[in-house]
Amino acid sequence: MSQIIDRRLNPKHKSAVNRQRFLRRFRKQIRKAVADAVDGRSVTDTDSGEQVTIPAKDLSEPVFQHGPGGRREIVHPGNKEFVTGDRIPRPEGGKGRGNRASNQGEGMDDFVFELSRDEFLEFFFEDLELPDLVKTRLAREVAHKSVPAGFSKDGIPPNLHVVRSLREAHARRIALTSGKRRRLRELEGQLAALRAEAASSHDIEALEREIELLKKRIAAVPFIDTVDLRYRNRIQVPKPTTQAVMFCLMDVSGSMDQYKKSLAKRFFLLLYLFLERNYERTDVVFIRHHTVAKEVDEQEFFYSRETGGTVVSSALELMRDIIRARYPSQDWNIYAAQASDGDNWPEDSGNCSRLLDEEILPYLQYYAYIEIDNDYPLGLWQEYEKVAARWPNFAMQAIDTPADIYPVFRELFRKKGVDR
C-alpha cells in the first residue's frame, strides 16, 4: 500500500546553505562583479538584485575524461543518405557531428546568476567596511506599521467589532420593519375602534388575521445577519513619513578621472541608501561643475567629461538657488554630498566657506564632503576644515579607497542610530 504525503509545507530552500557556500567560495569574482555593477547602475537603484557573471573555467569541477583525438566510433540515429563505406569530410575544428554526443559539450559559456538585493548590498557594504549596525539598518526593507482605519465588512473573527455589528443589525431591523410596524399600529387602532363600536365579528376577524400576519413578518426579520457584521480594519502605512532631497555635487574638471568618479559614485550611493531607508520620498539633484555649475541627469553627471578650471562656489550658488526655488527647508530634509579632487580657483575658496556658513548650512541636515586623492591639501580643504569646526552637521574626509568612504558618514549614522 502506498503512502501519500503532502510535503509542500516543509521548509523550502534546503539549498540555501549551498547557495551561501557558493557565494562564499566565489567571493572574489562576485565582489568584482558587484563593483562593476555599482559603476554601471543608477545611484537611486537600490532595490534590485544584480546579475553576476563568473567565467566558466573558474568554477569547473574537473574530472578525468577523454580529450579530442584518437580513434572512436559513434552510433547516431536518423541516417538519411549514408551507405557503408561513405567518407565524409570532418566538420570544422574536428567538432560537430562526430563529437556532439560526447560528454565534453561546448558548455563553456560563462556562468550567470542573480544575486538578490540583500546579497548585493552585503557585497557592496563589504567593500565599504560598514559597521554591522549600519548594515542592518540600511539593508532593512521600508518599515510599515499597522494603523486602525475604520471598519470593514469583511475580516477575520478576532477582529469582529460587536457593538458596531449589533448597531448595524439594529439599523437593518428598523429599516426592514418600520413600515410594517406603522401599519400594525394603524390596524391595532382600527381594531380597538371597531371593538369599541362593537362592529361585526367578520370585520374584526379580518383585521385580527391581518395583524397576525404582520406580527409574523416582523418576527421573521433576523436579529442578526451576516451582512451586519463589522470588523476592525487595519492598514499598513510606511513608517517614514517625511521627504528628503539629496544634492550630489561633483567636480568634473579634467583632473577627475573615471576611477575618482567611481569612488565618488559609491559615496553618493551610500548616502542615498541611508536617505532612502529613512525617508518616504527621496529626491536626488545632480549638480556638476567646473567653472560654471549645471544641473544634469545622472547619466551626464557620471559619464561626461569636461576640461577647464574649477570654481566650486558656482555649484554652491546653484544649489542655494535650487533649494530656494524647489525645496523649502520646512518641507524637506536637505542633504548634500560633494566630491572633488580638491582643486579650486584660489580666490574662490573663501567664497565657498561664506556661502556655506550663511546661505546653505543653516538649512541642511548634513553636508558630507570627500576629497579624492589629495596628496597635498589645497586651499579648499583648508577652508572647509574651518567650516567643519564651526558646524556639527558638516563632515569631511580624504579618501583613497572605498573603505575610506564610511567615516564621512559616521556621525550621520551614529546620531540616527542613537535616536532609534
Next chain:
Amino acid sequence: MKERQPISTGSEWTFDLLERYDAEIARLAAEYGLDTYPNQIEVISSEQMMDAYASCGLPVYYHHWSFGKQYLSIEKHYKRGQMGLAYELVINSNPCIAYLLEENTMTMQALVIAHACYGHNSFFKNNYLFRTFTAADAIVDYLVFAKNYIAECEERYGVEAVEEILDSCHALMNYGVDRYRKPPALSLREERQRQQARAEYLQSQVNDLWRRTIPESRLRRETTGERFPPEPEENILYFIEKNAPLLEPWQREIVRIVRKIAQYLYPQRHTKVMNEGWATFWHYTLLNRLYDEGLVTDGFMLEFLETHTAVIAQPPFDHDFYTGINPYALGFAMFRDLKRICENPTDEDRRWFPEIAGQDWLETLDFAMRNFKDESFIAQYLSPRVIRDFHLFAVLDDDREDELEITAIHDEAGYQAIREKLSEQYNLGTLEPGIQVWSVDTRGDRSLTLRHFQHNRRPLADSTEEVLRHVHRLWGFTVRLETVDERGRVKWCYECG
C-alpha cells in the same frame, strides 16, 4: 465494451484522487507481476523540486558549493522558462520515495505514479546491479549519517578544510567505485559504531605501512622487488582512504562517505536506457490498461499521449536539438520490440532471437530487466527492427584520417556491427579513461603512480592536471600519471608534487 466510469474528469488533482489512481495502478501492476518496494509518494512544490534536483536527487545530502551552483543554474533556467522541471523524481530506497510536483495535472500525476512508483521502483528492487551495489534499506539513514558527520567536521575543522577534501574527492568520484566486488551492506548503526574503531584502526595501519619505510639502501630496495600495491587498484578513492599517509582520520571518513555515495549512484549510470525504458514501457502499458477498463477519459488519454510522445522523441543526428540518443526513446523501443518479438515474431526475429521468439512476453521482459545493464542489454536485445526504426548508423572518427567514415548502417550487413558498437557506447569502461593506482614508492619519496591504460589511442583531456592536483592534495606527496598505450609502453607522464 464496458461503459466508461472514469475516476475523475477534470485536470485538478486531490489527495483522494491520487489515492484512487494509485490503488488502480497498483492493482494492474500486481496483475503484471511487478515486484516493488512499498511506495512513499510525496507532493512537493517547485522550489523543493529544485532543491532536490540540486543535490543529485538525493533526499538528504551534505552541503557543498557545487550543489549551490547547480541550484543557481537550475533556478535561472526555470525562471526564464528555458527549462521545465522534471515531473518526477524517484529515489532508490525502501520504501521507494517518489516526488510529485504540485503543479502537475491529474493526468501527469497518474503518469508519474505509473512511471516512478511502479516502473522505476520495480527496476530498483530487481535489477542485479542495484541488488548488488546499493542497499535500498539503508541509504537514507546513511545519507543522514554522512550529512551529520560532515557538518560536525565543518564545525570542528572549519568549512574550508572540509570543502577542500570534498572538492578533491568529487574530482575522483567516478574512480571511487568497486566495479566487480560486492560492497558490504550499509547500516547506520553499525556505520556509527564502526566509524570510531575504524578511524583508530586505519590510522594504525597507515602508520604500519610507512613505518617500514625508513630509508634503506638502494641495493636492498632493488633486490626485494616488492610492489605496493601488489595488484593495481581501480578504486582510487578506496586506495587513498586506506593508504594515504598524511590524512587525518576524519578526512579518511569523508573520503569514505564520498566513495559510498558514488557506489550508490554507480548503477544508475549503467542503466539509463534500461531503467528509463522499463519505466516508460510500464507507464505506457498501465495507463493504456486504465483506458481499456474505462477508468480514464479520452481527454486524459490525449494529454497523456502528448506528454509520452514528447518524452520518447528522438531527433535525428542533424537536428538542432540533437544531443545524442534519447535513453527514454531507445529503452522504450527496445522493451516494446521485445514484447512484439514474443507475441508476433517474424522470420527475421526467429533467426535473431530463437530463444525468445514466441515465448511468454512477461517472463522475457522480467528476465531482461533483472539480469542486464545498458551495455549487455543492447548487446543481447537490440533487434534489426529497432535499428531500422531509428535509422542507426556508425561513424568512425580517426585522427589519422582526414575524413570520417561510415562503417555500418541499418542494413543486413550492418545490424551486428551497429549492435556491438552501440553496446560499446554504453560501456562506462571505455567511455571513461581507464585509470588505476599502479604503484607507490614505499621505500623512497612515497610518490604515487597512477596509470592510464589508453584505449583506441584516446588521450586525456586538459582537465587532467587539475584532477592530479586534487589527487596530490589527498595523497600528500608527488603524484604521477602515466599514459600507457596498447602495447604497454609509457607514452606520456603527468606529474604533480
